[in-house]
Amino acid sequence: MKNVIRDKNIVLGVCGGIAAYKSIELLRLLVKQEANVQVIMTRKACEFVGPLTFETLSGQPVCISLFGDDGDASIKHIDWAKEADAVVIAPATANILGKIANGIADDALCTFILAVTSPVIMCPSMNTHMYENRAVQRNIDILEADGKHIIVPGEGELACGISGAGRLPEPEFILEYLISILSTKDFTGKKVLVTAGPTRECIDPVRYISNYSSGKMGYAVARAAAKRGAEVTLVSGPTNRCVPQGVTCINIESALEMSTAVFDAMDNSDVIIKVAAVADYRPKKQADQKIKKSGDELVLHLQKNIDILKELGGRKKNQVLVGFAAETQDLKNNAQKKLTEKNLDIIVGNIVGTPTSGFGTDTNKVTLFFKDGTSESIPEMDKEEVANILLDRILMVK
Numbered sequence: 001m002k003n004v005i006r007d008k009n010i011v012l013g014v015c016g017g018i019a020a021y022k023s024i025e026l027l028r029l030l031v032k033q034e035a036n037v038q039v040i041m042t043r044k045a046c047e048f049v050g051p052l053t054f055e056t057l058s059g060q061p062v063c064i065s066l067f068g069d070d071g072d073a074s075i076k077h078i079d080w081a082k083e084a085d086a087v088v089i090a091p092a093t094a095n096i097l098g099k100i101a102n103g104i105a106d107d108a109l110c111t112f113i114l115a116v117t118s119p120v121i122m123c124p125s126m127n128t129h130m131y132e133n134r135a136v137q138r139n140i141d142i143l144e145a146d147g148k149h150i151i152v153p154g155e156g157e158l159a160c161g162i163s164g165a166g167r168l169p170e171p172e173f174i175l176e177y178l179i180s181i182l183s184t185k186d187f188t189g190k191k192v193l194v195t196a197g198p199t200r201e202c203i204d205p206v207r208y209i210s211n212y213s214s215g216k217m218g219y220a221v222a223r224a225a226a227k228r229g230a231e232v233t234l235v236s237g238p239t240n241r242c243v244p245q246g247v248t249c250i251n252i253e254s255a256l257e258m259s260t261a262v263f264d265a266m267d268n269s270d271v272i273i274k275v276a277a278v279a280d281y282r283p284k285k286q287a288d289q290k291i292k293k294s295g296d297e298l299v300l301h302l303q304k305n306i307d308i309l310k311e312l313g314g315r316k317k318n319q320v321l322v323g324f325a326a327e328t329q330d331l332k333n334n335a336q337k338k339l340t341e342k343n344l345d346i347i348v349g350n351i352v353g354t355p356t357s358g359f360g361t362d363t364n365k366v367t368l369f370f371k372d373g374t375s376e377s378i379p380e381m382d383k384e385e386v387a388n389i390l391l392d393r394i395l396m397v398k
């Protein structure tokens with residue numbers, strides 16, 4: 001998938017708040033994504049961080065004044081507003097929220113905002129009492145009604161010593177939000193159910209059977225679908241991954257729990273993508289107490305778990321059903337067999353166990369098998385790029 005940020009003109013507005021230092025990291029992340037970033041700082045922002053850092057990282061002069069005393073007398077607020085693909089104000093002070101909500105244009109940043117027509121993301125950050133103040137909340141309501149995107153601040157210990165709402169979200173979170181705003185929304189109106197991660201099949205209170213699935217591929221699919229406008233439900237086995245923005249996550253442990261969550265959600269889904277590595281078997285008996293070490297051998301009796309994908313294939317109505325086949329050999333035959341037996345629309349086959357493809361890796365190399373008998377081999381790429389190609393193909397089903 002295209003990097004939606006690359007070559008985009010992003011204007012970063014920085015205000016005079018204690019979190020202004022975090023916008024340096026945000027700028028660095030944007031530049032890393034190859035965005036063309038222009039920075040507008042309020043005069044008060046310059047009390048907290050120096051323009052030189054922004055100038056050096058962005059490779060462009062920073063705009064501070066409307067009147068060219070920063071070296072360029074051109075009407076940047078109009079030029080930049082015409083060219084901007086998106087604007088992020090981070091941190092947004094109580095002051096700037098009030099000014100923009102009321103159409104005030106007495107400095108470079110708020111004058112620029114009046115002239116801009118592209119999406120504006122504002123990240124309020126301030127002391128909790130300031131944030132909860134009725135006047136600030138009223139201004140936020142106005143800004144939202146005017147179509148500005150407001151990122152709700154996080155809660156926690158603030159620089160002023162008190163604990164509560166008002167923290168600037170981490171720069172990575174703001175970047176994700178921006179990417180989501182700029183992404184094509186071709187899944188709007190679609191409900192997508194994704195499963196991810198491994199399952200754990202309990203042996204006794206301290207042991208379980210599981211597999212090496214990290215959840216990276218499933219979370220990448222959920223994240224990509226959400227960015228493209230889908231309403232995403234993610235049923236996830238135990239992983240250490242963060243739930244992507246805008247995704248509803250149901251955490252499960254065992255295959256049985258996963259089957260309940262998936263069957264509950266299936267009728268309310270347009271697309272079902274089963275990425276999870278579900279255990280085929282579970283211990284027949286789960287010991288109530290820890291099994292003690294005894295003889296040289298311990299025999300565990302396993303019983304078959306329900307085949308969730310096959311059951312979905314049998315029950316499906318109009319949903320597009322996609323499965324993943326992680327194989328260590330004979331990918332084509334195994335994947336095509338599953339596709340037919342489980343009544344799938346697409347199966348994503350991948351050979352697991354290589355350093356750059358399969359469980360735990362950031363990249364994947366897959367082949368897509370379609371129900372009309374055709375297939376498409378995708379070169380090795382980032383898991384989110386794989387996810388986006390899969391979503392492109394799902395839109396072409398039927």
Ligand SMILES: Cc1cc2nc3c(=O)[nH]c(=O)nc-3n(C[C@H](O)[C@H](O)[C@H](O)COP(=O)(O)O)c2cc1C
Pocket residue numbers: 014015016017018019042043044045092093094095096125126127130
């Ligand atoms: C040490 C210090 C920290 C401040 N931190 C914040 C803050 O986090 N958020 C905020 O809205 N205002 C904060 N202020 C107040 C703003 O700097 C002040 O309202 C200023 O007028 C904002 O100007 P600007 O919106 O043009 O940048 C702080 C002030 C000081 C002295």
